Amino acid sequence: MTLSVVIAVIAAGAVGGCLGSLLGLGGGVFLVPFLNVGLGFEFKVAAAVSLMTVIATSSVVSAGTAGRQLINLRLGMLLEIMSTIGGLTLGVLVEHMSETLLNRLFATVTAAIAVLMLSRLERRNVLEAEADPGPLGGRFYESESGREVVYRVRRLPLALCASLVAGGVSGSLGIGGGILKVPILNAWCGVPMRAAAATSALMIGVTAVSSVPIQYARGYVIPPVAAAAVLGVLLGSSAGFWFGGRARAKWLKLLMAIVLGSVSLLYFVKGLR
Amino acid sequence: MSDAGISRLETHLGRLLRGGVLSSAGCLAAGLALFLTRAAPSIANALLTAGLMILMATPILRVVVSLVEYARMRDWLFVTTTLVVLIVLFVTIGVAVHNVKPG
Numbered sequence: 001m002t003l004s005v006v007i008a009v010i011a012a013g014a015v016g017g018c019l020g021s022l023l024g025l026g027g028g029v030f031l032v033p034f035l036n037v038g039l040g041f042e043f044k045v046a047a048a049v050s051l052m053t054v055i056a057t058s059s060v061v062s063a064g065t066a067g068r069q070l071i072n073l074r075l076g077m078l079l080e081i082m083s084t085i086g087g088l089t090l091g092v093l094v095e096h097m098s099e100t101l102l103n104r105l106f107a108t109v110t111a112a113i114a115v116l117m118l119s120r121l122e123r124r125n126v127l128e129a130e131a132d133p134g135p136l137g138g139r140f141y142e143s144e145s146g147r148e149v150v151y152r153v154r155r156l157p158l159a160l161c162a163s164l165v166a167g168g169v170s171g172s173l174g175i176g177g178g179i180l181k182v183p184i185l186n187a188w189c190g191v192p193m194r195a196a197a198a199t200s201a202l203m204i205g206v207t208a209v210s211s212v213p214i215q216y217a218r219g220y221v222i223p224p225v226a227a228a229a230v231l232g233v234l235l236g237s238s239a240g241f242w243f244g245g246r247a248r249a250k251w252l253k254l255l256m257a258i259v260l261g262s263v264s265l266l267y268f269v270k271g272l273r
Numbered sequence: 274m275s276d277a278g279i280s281r282l283e284t285h286l287g288r289l290l291r292g293g294v295l296s297s298a299g300c301l302a303a304g305l306a307l308f309l310t311r312a313a314p315s316i317a318n319a320l321l322t323a324g325l326m327i328l329m330a331t332p333i334l335r336v337v338v339s340l341v342e343y344a345r346m347r348d349w350l351f352v353t354t355t356l357v358v359l360i361v362l363f364v365t366i367g368v369a370v371h372n373v374k375p376g
Contacts, residue, residue, distance in 0.1 A: 003309055055328050059294040066287025073279060073286075077339060077354050084361040092368060135350075205290075205332035210361055213329055213369035223321035224308050227301035230328065234298055 006228045008039060013053060013232020014239070020057060021240030022252055027233050028054055028175035029110060033263050035225070037270075043102045044094065045222060047174025048215035051208045052226045053233040054176045058205030060237060062198070069140040070198035072191070075153055078136070079163040080203055083177065084210035086167025091211025094172045095218065100271055106173050107267035113179050114260035117253050120183065138195060154190040163203075171211035176204035282342040286335055293331030300324030333362055 012034040016027025028050040035046035065071055094102070133139055137152040153159070162184040166177030178200040185196035215221055304320030307313055336359050343351040 001308075006305065006309060052325065052328060055332060056294055056297070059290040059328075059331050063287045063291035063294065066283045066290070067280065069280065069283070071283065073282060073339065074351055074354075077336075077351060077358060080336075080358045081354060081361070084358055084365075088361055088365050088368070091365065206336060206358065206362070209329055209332045210365050213365055214372055216325070216329070217369040217372040217374070219374050221325065223318070223325060224305055226325060227305040227308075227321050230301055230324075231298060231305065234294070 001222075001224050005039065006224065009035070009225055009228035010232035010235075012038070013229040014236035017053070017057065017233035017236025018240040018243070019236075019252075019256065020233070021061070021237040022243060027057065027236065028173075029113065029179070029260060029263070031229060031233070032106065032174050033266065035229075037266065041222075041225070042220075043099050043106075044215065044220045045225070047094075047102075047172070048212060048220035049222065049226045049229050050174035051170065051212040051215070052221060053229050054170070054174070054208045055205045055212070056230045056233055057176070057237055058201055058203075058208070060234060061201040062205070065198045065201070068198075069138065070195050071202050072136070072138045072153075072195055072199045073202075075136050075138070075159075075191070076199045076203050078156075079159055079181075079199075080206050082160045082163040083167035083170070083181075083203055083207040086164040086169075087171035087207045087210035088167075090168040090171035091214045094211075094215075097172065102172065103267045103271035107264045107271055109169055109173060109175070110260050110264040110267065114257045114264060116179070116183055117257045117260065120253070137190075140195060142194075149192055149195075151190055151192055151195065155188050159185055159189045167207050167210065170204065170207045176200075177207060178204050278342065278346040278348075282339065285338055285342065289335060289338060290331060293327060293334070297324045297327040297331070300327065333359075336362065 012031055013027065016030035019030060020027035031050045031053060032046045035041045035049060036043050062071065132152065133150050134152045136156070137150070139148055139150040142149050162181050166180045169175060169180060170177040178197070181200045181203070182196045185191040185200070186193050191199070212221070300320045301324035304317050304324055307317035307320065336355060340352065340355040340359060343355055
């Protein structure tokens, strides 16, 4: 392990963290291919190291949003039952999965995320006024519109299923899984975008912890690599917050979709061999 | 289900998460610097391990704090929910301990 590798990992973490905080998705989607393909680490090592950065991202983002009522703590905890079960199950099973299978899974998931991102380029949030948030809903003050937003959670079983899948993806591929949950919570379950993103950001930390200790015990978390990646992501996500709002979200999403599409293609080719 | 209780919980959690990530980052940065200078490999290793352990412990502590707060609010539905999550995490730790490779 040389200085140049450490610097490369910090840089990769910083780029991933920056893009991640700009787009509200973890940096893992970039970090995993960079560590795996770029630096030649085994896929399971790349995924385990990436999960460590997911925990760091979750803690930092949630510490920043806490106190603004954006995080739906009750809904989050309920969904965490499913996401931790998904994470634990795949965290155990991943040991028996081949590199090829993991490559194909990664290709499929990144392709799905790219399509999701393209389909939501022009998406705006329309909120109906709801008087009673019910036991799981929430309310928060939205500074842009200057009013209180009240929402009720609908289609809870769908949210639970999405969380289970997101947990599995987190446990096997090392990406947070927020990218799968947030659009579903927002589009079908009635949770406003900002509340969905804040709740998901809190959840991904606990979800990661349902599998990463197992990978740590198996020796997949190489300490200096994980340290460099975590520090890089922390630097990058602070930079992302700073840039936030200056960049046009639509172009960022388009850029992301292109990058993800290329990553997906790369892994499809890798998975064919 | 008091809103005041929930916002107190949020403030506690925010503080816990910030403290966890800062102390973890401090250990990791110091450990990585020592690792690169090769001055004291055992101290470097200890710092890196401590940093990663603190990082993994933070979300678990977050669940424990939530459990205590929901119990104080007598919100038994969410005490149960939180307990289930905690049980899954304990199973994970059990599996991990079982998987530790010697050396």
